[in-house]
Amino acid sequence: YLDDANQVVHRVGFDGQVTDLPAVNSGGPTFEGAFLPSSDGARMAWGTSVFAPGNAAGDTHIQVKVANVDGSGEQTVLDEWVKDESILPTPMAWSPDGQSLYFSRVPYGIGGYILFWGGPNLYRADLTTGLIAEVLPDQGCLCAMAISPDGSTLAYLPGYDPIKLVLRDLSTGVERATDVDA
Numbered sequence: 001y002l003d004d005a006n007q008v009v010h011r012v013g014f015d016g017q018v019t020d021l022p023a024v025n026s027g028g029p030t031f032e033g034a035f036l037p038s039s040d041g042a043r044m045a046w047g048t049s050v051f052a053p054g055n056a057a058g059d060t061h062i063q064v065k066v067a068n069v070d071g072s073g074e075q076t077v078l079d080e081w082v083k084d085e086s087i088l089p090t091p092m093a094w095s096p097d098g099q100s101l102y103f104s105r106v107p108y109g110i111g112g113y114i115l116f117w118g119g120p121n122l123y124r125a126d127l128t129t130g131l132i133a134e135v136l137p138d139q140g141c142l143c144a145m146a147i148s149p150d151g152s153t154l155a156y157l158p159g160y161d162p163i164k165l166v167l168r169d170l171s172t173g174v175e176r177a178t179d180v181d182a
Helices: none
Strands: 010-012 018-020 033-037 043-051 060-068 075-082 087-094 100-107 122-126 132-136 143-147 153-157 164-169 175-179
Antiparallel strands (some): 010 018, 043 087, 060 075, 087 100, 122 132, 143 153
């Protein structure tokens, strides 16, 4: 969780012990981003977005990083400047083996209110090779999404009229959709 000043990310263990995670916000006075612990609690992934108007490379600097909770082993997964967009790269899930991280490029700021856990697209970053692959192309809306605990299936809602649940096999890319009664 973030402290009241949005500066320090804290981790609370099941034993109730609170640990500061200064590596997550090593670059600024306030944390503008999203973070996700690994399922074993040993690592943290976070995405940040810093608006810098007039920068020749682009207006918004986006990054996704991972590190051990003690700050060691920090790895930059994504480091880009985007023009004319306010994007917050949001970690969505870790693979069961911890070797991959799934993230979305979520619209951010005014007009980018996030009402549920999801984004318009999904990427998978291989933390060993550094390669990033698109898993789900931009759906043109904010899609509620989740990855199954075994890492085999992506479930997402690609819109609301009609409401459909889509299941995508992550190894084959094959999808099946089901209409959902409202």
